[in-house]
Amino acid sequence: MNSTLGFQKLLVLNLPFRSDRRDAITLAAATSNMKLEFVDGVTGESIRESAYPPPKENIKLPAGIRGSWRTHMNALQRVVQENLTTALIFEDDVDWDVRIRQNLQRFALASRFLSENKETLSHHSKYPLEKLKNPETPETGFHILSENGITSDLPTMPLASAARKNLQYKGKGSTTGVTSPYGDPSQWDILWIGHCGAGFPRYPLDPHTKKTDVTASNVILKHENDATVPLGKYLKAHPFQSVLDPLAHAYKPHTRVYHRASGGELCTVGYAVSQRGARRLLHQFGIKDWNDIFDSAMGRWCASEDQKSSTPGTTANLVHGGGDGSAGGQNPLVRYAGGKWNVRSKERVCLTSQPPIFAHHHPMDGESDIGGLGGGYATKYETKYLRLSVRMNLERIVQGIKNLVDQWPDEEKEKE
DSSP: OOTTTTSSEEEEEEOTTOHHHHHHHHHHHHHTTOOOEEEEOOOGGGSOGGGOOSOGGGGGSOHHHHHHHHHHHHHHHHHHHTTOSEEEEEETTEEEBTTHHHHHHHHHHHHHHHHHOOSOGGGOTTSOOEEEEOOOOHHHHGGGOOTTOOOSEEEEEEGGGSOOOOSOEEOTTOSSOOEETTOOGGGOSEEEEEOSOBOOOOOOOOTTSOTTOOOTTTOEEEEOSOTTSOOGGGOOSSTTOOSOOTHHHHSOTTOEEEEEOTTOBOOOSEEEEEHHHHHHHIIIIIIIOOOSOHHHHHHHHHTSOOOOOEEEOOHHHHBOTTTTSSSSOBOTTEEEETTEEEESOOOOOEEEEESOSEEEEEOTTOBOSSOSTTOSBOSSSEETTOSSBTTTTHHHHHHTOOOOOOSSOOHHHHHO
16 A cells, blocks of 8 residues: 555645644654645634635634634645545544554455445345344434434444455546545545544435345444454543443454444544545535534534435536546536436445544643544543554654554453
8 A cells, every 4th residue: 555545645634833743743654654745724713704604603613613624624625626536634633553554455345345335235145244233322322423313233244255346446537547445436425534433324314225224324344353453441532431432342352343424423533535525525514504513514414415406507617627537527426417417416425444543642731722522631641442553652663663562452461
């Protein structure tokens, strides 16, 4: 996997006055052979009132939340402006396991299956499905729940049994030779692989699908005996979280799962967007409507679908060069029919991993500049979810020390 982890670019959101964070992530990325580009963050105080989308109440949100929203919009704007097929967007306190490429290679297998498979899996014996009890409750899910409600079961199958297509998808009509190991970028919007909490998939929104049907929209792919996953007793997003993530109760220890993010999600520490996804998000939250912490808003966006809409127009004003990854062609989001441009699909395809592949690093007394969910001061120097954390081992890595510290060791290792 290359220096941009299989994406066209890695973009890092960073307030210019936080040079300490830029230094830290630059060094961490260098030790992992990752090539970064920075997107300068903005403060809420610097945004003019006329620049906000509806409703007017959003200007009353705390300045840190408004600045965070605008910084994410600037990153999405850059993806659209540069016509990037894919981009992975990081917040500047992001952390990852030293085995990042191993984790992403497995996620790529899951991503292809979950975004491209259109079968009703429960109708085919070739898919070894099992149904596990869902331990989620409204109390454990609180604000990440989607409106579809919690499912009673978790339809699950091994990652190894997922259909494995050619892992080097070439964009249709591409003149740049850009490939994506994560599947056809016209089939997914967001790969939300850096978060601080995700709900399990909800019932499919498709009215033609029964609640008992298992499709790519509600199946969970599991990878057991994953050495990068901590024991269940460590699976919590924040030091102050009182209960374990439902993942700890639903699956065997050291199991990683992959699924659609239809159950809601929190924290935008690391997420990838396709060109299709960047356009949809920029339209929704940069132009149409925004009035919440951005991660919560994006989580609800992933948990729902587009409303039916059509706008009269002409071919001239909606055919845009590069919309499908080529030098020119039809915008992949729309199709021309009966004198109107219609969204090709109402479905929003957001995929995730539990535990997350990227997580927030909590330095001692590290203060958030957002001040929203999870903001304030960390009480312990750590990174949740990551065993061989790059940030926690940065000094050892720079000094060339081979023995790295596992911050979430198994019991037998703790006794040694």
